Amino acid sequence: MIRPIGGVTLAALAAGLVMALGVAPREVTQGNVQRIMYLHVPSVWVAYLAFAVVLVGSIAYLGRRSEAADRVAHASAEVGVLFTGLTIATGSIWGKPTWGTWWTWDARLTSVSILFVMYLGYLLLRGMIEDRERGARYAAVVGIVAAFNIPLVHFSVYWWRTLHQPPSLMKPGPGTMPEVIVAALLVNFAAFSLLYVYFVARRVRLLRREAEAVG
Amino acid sequence: MAADPLIRVTGLRKTFGNHRVLDGLDLDVRVGEAVAVLGANGAGKTTLLKVLATLVRPTRGTAIVAGHDCARDPERVRREIGLVAHGSYVYEDLTASENLTFWVTLAGVRPSAAALAGALATVELDRVADERVRTFSAGMKRRLSLARFVLVRPRVLLLDEPFAGLDQRAKKWLEEHLASFKAGGGSIVMATHSFGRELAVADRIAILVGGAIALDTPRGALSADDVQRLYALHAEDTC
């Protein structure tokens, strides 16, 4: 089951790359560097997807003591942290030529960094508890707290960046974007989502094998 | 009705990491019955007690107390049991009276001053009611942790090495206290590795070897020596 997913993922990633590098238009002011957005934005979307799955898995584990749910939550957190790291890295790389600095406390980078550290803590907790059952239980609680914290992070960071004016809208989107750009973003989002599924599936299989070996 | 046992353990298995502590354990305890579970240190007696006390979840098998499953319905089971184990379950900086007030209130009971005093009198701690537990001996602390069960009446007492570390007087007191608990319709499960006073209180002896019950017999006319011989016999069998 996993290998066909891998195959489709590879194809999707290739398509995404073509869209990002070839099909999408060259940005006027920033030049080709802007194309990194097709890596950066889908990355963060998948990270959120991953953390949503962590929430669901955590609740399922606490509710039903389903070890499978716990494995999915664990794997999803790992892959989520991976994509979060990718978001930060691409954001930083994008920032250097654009704003002249490796780091800036803009709303997205700040929020994503907070998420990164939160879920890194989740993984640290799992790593430090030997008792499998307790580790799963505690991680589930942290996973739930972290997930409910995400909207709080968003609002607080966004208001923090827009100084004195609290916004009346939730978050201004980029307004209307040309269809080509939207298409390129969506293709890459789909590709990254498949990559996420592939990674999680492999990781869950590994975790299950480890559990069976001990059990 | 003495028909259904108050406690029914079936096929209990518990694995910690790689170590299988309990393996296919079956045990029944009836109302008003006291069972002494005999086993060497590390044989799994404490684990068995912890499963019954809902502190540990079984890897496989079931433990039913008063009709409730220990793993699925722990809160219901907790209302029926009282555990006295290694933890002293008392706060050193508080007095006996304050400790009792805390534990009984936390259990949802609202004791009057008279009831509290009465409970302390039952465990013979009324004279030191206002002294800090820090100054108590092991026996006194154990009596204090039993005091709460005078007011919060469980149907089962789970005891881990109940007579360990007590002086003669305290042992005698405990034996009488457990006997009257049984007479009041309570059941008792005692875990021990020695052949002492527990046997006097017990109606049945269960020998725990290799993670399961190797022998389950009424104590009846067995003397301590008999029990010791039986135990040695079964412990050797599995080596």
Place this chain on the structure above:
Amino acid sequence: MLTFARRTFIVVWKDLLVERRSKETLNALFFFALLLLFVFQFAVGPDRERLAGTLPGLLWLAFILSGLLGLGRTFVVERENDCWEALLLAPGDKSAIYIGKLAGNLLLMLVVEAILVVLFGFFFNLDLGAVLPALAVVIGLGTVAFAAVGTLFAAMTAQVRARELLFPVLLLPVQAPVLLATVKATEAVLLGEPLGSVAHWLKLLAAADVVYVAVGVLTFDFVLEG
């Protein structure tokens, strides 16, 4: 309902009694708070302009550092006295224990924070009289959030090996939005602005309070299980 309140209250009563008899935590925290003041002053320097700018941040830094120390110890009493299992086994809704612990921690933190505000006012020569009510609101809302998650995580880490390390590592990232909100709101309040101008921050804090306490109540059972 009444039983729940009684059980919650008895937990607070017990913790206060133990604290009063052992006198461990409050004294140490008070001393720690005093030390922080010195450290901050030395770190920031005597320049009053610079100090005024960083004051809200320093104040909340002081709250957080003392909070970490105080909260981290919440369940140590249970472990040291070997009462953890007994707490779990006491029949009844375990969230009464959570709320009780939360209330106790809240009380402790608020006392330390009050002391810190007075000390800050004294050392840095601030005139806090007029802004005190507004400041109290901000501090109250922020502290509830901190204590709610802190109590939950303290129960968790009490049973884990590297508890002193894991506790702040888990708590601080989660508290980031609360910190942003409280510092910004404190900044405005200290400048004499009315609470209405930071209504959005206050609403965020109130939302955080509700969410954290709700999650705490719902998940505490799973943490207490040990």
